[in-house]
Amino acid sequence: MSKPIRVSGIIPESIVDGPGIRFVLFVQGCPHHCPGCHNPDTHDFAGGYDLDIEDILEQIKREPVFGVTFSGGEPFAQAGALLPLAEEIKKLGIHLMIYTGYTFEQLMERGDESTTKLLQLADVLVDGRFMLEQKSLTLRFRGSANQRVIDLPETFKQEKVVISRYSVRDGEPF
Numbered sequence: 001m002s003k004p005i006r007v008s009g010i011i012p013e014s015i016v017d018g019p020g021i022r023f024v025l026f027v028q029g030c031p032h033h034c035p036g037c038h039n040p041d042t043h044d045f046a047g048g049y050d051l052d053i054e055d056i057l058e059q060i061k062r063e064p065v066f067g068v069t070f071s072g073g074e075p076f077a078q079a080g081a082l083l084p085l086a087e088e089i090k091k092l093g094i095h096l097m098i099y100t101g102y103t104f105e106q107l108m109e110r111g112d113e114s115t116t117k118l119l120q121l122a123d124v125l126v127d128g129r130f131m132l133e134q135k136s137l138t139l140r141f142r143g144s145a146n147q148r149v150i151d152l153p154e155t156f157k158q159e160k161v162v163i164s165r166y167s168v169r170d171g172e173p174f
């Protein structure tokens, strides 16, 4: 039996949390406390509620979604619990995107097996803390200009951070 995931909430169909129609899982608990965070109710690690992976998968299978997004809260505070869910999502052929307040480099430096495996399974990572002074409403799938929308398969293949085509217009990130 997999460990339950501490969850803040679910949006079964969203068009703003990544490409296509997406099932969004907001996890509970975030250590970053970015000033101006749009989701402060997700910070408390004692808040939220537990959900089993089987329950979440049942809900995902009910929705005709292109993708699933792990948002938060901080998904990589629960990398071990999210990994089995990510494995099942990828077995279904569903696109997986993850938001994190850490940078890709910080996550790789952890040297933690669950963290690395989760990154290797996902398709897109939006990384970095939300920075109020770099906030822009015109950015795609991110809140501040320091954050990157990263193509993870290409990043591992090319061994350098590759920006996703989902956030590139006229050769520049947007």
Ligand code: SF4
Pocket (backbone or CB within 6 Å): 030, 031, 032, 033, 034, 037, 038, 039, 040, 042, 072, 073, 074, 100, 101, 129, 130
């Ligand atoms: S990482 Fe995300 S959820 Fe956490 S404080 Fe920053 S903006 Fe809020």
